[in-house]
Amino acid sequence: MTHLTTDAARTQKRHWYAAGFLFIAAFINLLDTTIVNLALPAIQTEFGATDTAMQWVLVIYVLAFAAGLLPFGRFGDAIGRRKLFLCGIVGFVTTSLVCGVAPNMETLIVARLLKGMCAAIMLPQVLAIIHATFPNDLKGKAIGYFGMVSGLGALAGPLIGGPLIAADLFGLGWRMIFLINLPLGVISFVGVSAYVSRDLKTRKQSSDWFGAGLFATGSVALLYPLIEGRSSGWPLELLALFFVSVLLFAVFWQRQKKLATNNEMQLVPVKLLSNGRFLSGLIITNCLFIGVAGPIVVLAITLQSGLGFSAAEAGLVLAAHPLAAMFTSLATGQMSPRYLQWRILFGFVALLVGMISLRGIVPFSGGPLTLWGPLFLIGAGVGSANVALFQSVLRTVEPSDAGAGSGALQALQQIGIAVSIAIVGQIFFSSLTQENNAEHYVAALQKSLLLPIAIYAGLTFATLRTLIKEDSKHDA
Template identity: 40%
Template sequence: MTHVTTAESAPSVNKWAAVAVLLTANFMNLIDITIVNVAMPSMQSELAAPPNLIEWIVAGYTFSFALLLLPAGRMGDLFGRRRLFATGIVVFTLASLVCGLAPGIDVLVAARVVQGIGAAIMTPQTLALVPALFPPEQRGSAFGLFALTAGLASVTGPILGGVLINADIYGLTWRPIFLVNIPVGILAFTGAMTLLPRAGGNRKLGIDYVGIALAALAMLAVLVPLVEAPSIGWQPWMWPMVIAAVPLGWLFLRWQLRQEERGAPQLLPMRLARSGPFLTGSVLNAVLFSAVPSYFFTVALYLQAGYGLSPLQSGLTTTPFPLGVLAASAVTGWFGARWIRWRVLGGGVLLAAGYLGQAWAVTGMGDQISWMRMAPWFFFGGFGLGNTVSPLFQVALSAADKNDSGSASGAVQAIRQIGIAFGVAIMGGIFFAILGGAQAGDQAAYRSAILGSITYASLVAAVVIATPLLVPMRLARES
């Protein structure tokens, strides 16, 4: 049975202008995750914030964002994706204003939690709206642009953060990193109300309150240890939480099966959970992203603490990566929905080449960073990522019909967030374990640490290469 939807938008809708609106909001969210890290020292100094609260500027956003992705995706199915998308933009933009004007750390942390809620409301709708705008053969181009957005955000966040903080606009120090979201949010909201299709939701789907609670508890049990471990180390209380996630996840699936048997509302429709394309695409996407953000986190430490580069210089060094993703977006548009399996395989090979090339570049690095030595490998890695992400999105979301695309999008991105959290914990753990007590400027120690990170990233690339060779990988309509 086919689950692939056809484009539902009215002929008068400018599809690519609508995608530009979705990408703008998506970029605003993604860059907000990376830009904050650059500003943390300034925030701690100005707000006199204790360490246990300053880390919640990131953790509070991460938790609210990850926990609400799945239910927010389902709410889009229920109440209409344009409505939820616009609502999320409003919440995110207003919370950004409060962040920028926050008088103290408590207000800032609370506003960051609300910001994460707004991001969670709007983010699942971005991918879910693609099938409503494009027929299947054109979706590869759109999904390729989402990969480009992710790549750009991962490396431009530190650059933009460094520029805004160094500029010290009107003496506001770190506050412009949040206030810059205000005009962007207004632009995105205006575009959403004028350019996105107005297709309503299906209220008959209902709300699965028990499923929402069980999913939230299971994700909390996984995320709390993984998000906290990099800053406070692995504590004894973390193991019971991780172990508890297994029975909680089992209870969630059992409840969804019970709801299906009763014909009652489901948070995650079990036809998606049983779908090979959905599981393959979403899980491999999570594995892939367990390496990318965490890799650039450790690269920034290597460049800044190891070699003394500024955040701006560090960001410019990695610029070839998003350029590679940009080049890949043109290729994925040409492929459309063809040769999915081989594109994932080829993307994995290019990723592996990028990571292994960086290992070669780092091993032979002298007393100063050689941009020319690293640039080609960043480009290969970005080109590989861009060619991999688009087909994985296509595979996963091809399993959803028009009533479930929001739920599917929310689930794919929630699973990806768990993968990112695992990656930060694992790669960060490897990096700092190898680094030991080395001081900033100890190039040999930082070189060894980044090589440890590259080893994990290369193993992830190997999994990406092996999966299409071992597992059927095709769109649901081809199953």
């Protein structure tokens, strides 16, 4: 009995070591996503980049990540989760190095594209490996730690990024925000190689590479004109891409239906998108992130290029958003499922008030901490609404489709982030003039905030209607 207990303790310890090394990968993915915002002005100055090119640095990573989440979450089951994770982390480290030594803007954008693809390869395997290795009584605890580490990654971006750029270590300036991934990625690779068991031989499954290509190409066709339209004068061929994207998504959907008919693996199970509550949840989640991602990016630019904040000061300001999101996610996640709609409503109201307050306070900003109030509200709103939305939507999904449902939600979340950066960036940069003084930056930011204010006003109204209807049914 003692021998068995010792073996069980040793196995459990091994699982926790494995989880720790896997969590490093989740950390650097979120770190990389949030840290780049602070480096944009420095990158633009060094390369003499256009505003459009700056948007591509951000969007191309998110877009590649979103497009890859759907297929690689599924492919891990067919190819091997450990194998895919190790391939992904090697690619992530390699492309981080290329970003850090990029000689021009074109190289940086291509490296960011490949880096997003590598993140999409490695990240879905993290939770999949944890789900497959941890016993049921520890699985929830491990997933909770995953959420906490992801939150720390988002928080560390602005807190580490600003001082790192300002320190100008070895004369590398902004390049250090990419090079910092190298030692962390190597540690993750070595640890996972040592502590995660080799993939067992699984039943052969066909991998829908064609469907993955359709989804990725449709996403690019949607976002390309949103970013390039303003600078190129909206030519007819760009406008036609919107039609092409709709056509590609339609073909993708028909393919998924055909695979379902033939009882083959689908990237998105057809029965999920036939579920009205799941579909509406996808749309609301998408709108949530369309409203929030772009404003944070243009605020980072305004603080540094318009108001003269240092990178460290701007990082201190922006840290309020992920800090509040992490705290609220952890706090509200413990609440009863009965309050899901109220948590969603609180999130949308906090986002609406936060955006309105931010729009009013920016012109009178007296220092780095002046903006913490609005940003804390915005972060709290995201944390509350996002967690509650995931719980609410996944409650409508059968356990056998939970992985696919979660993957679809995360993919739409990332698409929302990319669309937000594209549209809000268009509004912001089109409002700037050649003078580029503080007044013009602030005016451009204020104009760009009108879109999220409208989105969250609409979402607040829609959620209130849902609550009123539910109360009416309950009374009846």
